[in-house]
Amino acid sequence: MKKTITLLAFAAALAAPMAAQAHRAWMAPTSTSLSGNDAWVGFDAGMSNGVFIPDHAAMRMNGLVVTAPDGSAVQPEHLMQGQYRTTFDVHLTQNGTYKVAxxxxxxxxxxxxxxxxxxxxxxxxxxxxxxxxxxxxxxxxRTSSRIETFVTLNNPTDTVFTNARDGLEMIPVTHPNDLVAGEPATFKLSKDGLPAAGLEVTVARGGLRYRDNPEESTVTTGVDGAFTVTWPEAGLYWLNASVRTAAEGDTIASNASYVAVVEVLP
Known part of the structure; x- marks a missing residue:
C-alpha cells in the first residue's frame, strides 16, 4: 500500500490555538502566587475571540496534567465543563511551583x-x-498542542520546568511567577527538544473587554529559542507560538502550538 505523507489542511483545527485563528485557547488561574501551608487555586479554561473572555466554547480537558513541585501528579478537583468555559480547582499542599497543563x-x-x-x-x-x-x-x-500555566505556594521552585521533547515547550529563564510590570522577562521555546529559532510569539494582555487598545505585541525567538518580554502593565498575559513543518520524503508533517498564561504584578 503506497502512502504519500503530506500536510493536511484540516489538521490546523486540532492544533489550535494558533495566533492566526479567530478563537484563542486559554487556561487562567484565579491566583499564581500564594502563601501558607494549604491553599486552593481555581481555573477557567475556554476558547474565545478575546483572551480570558468566555464567549465561544469551553475547553475539553482530556489532557489535563497537574505536576507538583516534587514531580508527582496532582488530581484536579471539581472539574466541570459548561457551555462557554471549563472550571476546576487544584489543592496546593507542597511548597514550590506547580505546572498545570x-x-x-x-x-x-x-x-x-x-x-x-x-x-x-x-x-x-x-x-x-x-x-x-x-x-x-x-x-x-502529527499534531501537538500544549496550554499551560504555573502557580506557586510560598517560594518559587524550578523542578517542574522539564523538557518532554514533544512538540513546542517553554523553559523559563525568568521564573513565570516572578514577573513585574516594567521589567524584562526571558523564556526559551523548544521544538521536539531542540531550540525553536525564528518563531513569532504573540503576547496579549487580558481585560480587552474594558478598553479599546488590544495591547498585543509580537516578539521573535533567537537562535537559542529565547525571547524577552518587557511587561507594560500588570495583569494576566497570554503567550502563543505555533510552527508547521511540511513532510519530506517519508517524514510525517507536524503541526505544533503552545500557549502559556502568566500573571504580571505591579
Whole structure:
C-alpha cells in the first residue's frame, strides 16, 4: 500500500490555538502566587475571540496534567465543563511551583477507500496500522498542542520546568511567577527538544473587554529559542507560538502550538 505523507489542511483545527485563528485557547488561574501551608487555586479554561473572555466554547480537558513541585501528579478537583468555559480547582499542599497543563497530541489522517474519502484520528502509536486494508492516498499530520500555566505556594521552585521533547515547550529563564510590570522577562521555546529559532510569539494582555487598545505585541525567538518580554502593565498575559513543518520524503508533517498564561504584578 503506497502512502504519500503530506500536510493536511484540516489538521490546523486540532492544533489550535494558533495566533492566526479567530478563537484563542486559554487556561487562567484565579491566583499564581500564594502563601501558607494549604491553599486552593481555581481555573477557567475556554476558547474565545478575546483572551480570558468566555464567549465561544469551553475547553475539553482530556489532557489535563497537574505536576507538583516534587514531580508527582496532582488530581484536579471539581472539574466541570459548561457551555462557554471549563472550571476546576487544584489543592496546593507542597511548597514550590506547580505546572498545570492541558496537553493534546496525535495523528490526523485522510485516505481513500473504495473510492470514498475517509478520515482517521488517533495516537501516533496506532498509526498507520489502524488504517483499513486497501487504504490509498494517505495524508497525515502529527499534531501537538500544549496550554499551560504555573502557580506557586510560598517560594518559587524550578523542578517542574522539564523538557518532554514533544512538540513546542517553554523553559523559563525568568521564573513565570516572578514577573513585574516594567521589567524584562526571558523564556526559551523548544521544538521536539531542540531550540525553536525564528518563531513569532504573540503576547496579549487580558481585560480587552474594558478598553479599546488590544495591547498585543509580537516578539521573535533567537537562535537559542529565547525571547524577552518587557511587561507594560500588570495583569494576566497570554503567550502563543505555533510552527508547521511540511513532510519530506517519508517524514510525517507536524503541526505544533503552545500557549502559556502568566500573571504580571505591579
Amino acid at each position: 492541558n496537553v493534546m497530541n496525535g495523528i490526523m489522517a485522510s485516505y481513500t477507500l473504495n473510492g470514498e474519502q475517509k478520515r482517521w484520528r488517533g495516537s501516533a502509536a496506532e498509526f498507520p496500522s489502524a488504517l483499513p486494508q486497501g487504504a490509498t492516498n494517505v495524508q497525515a499530520t
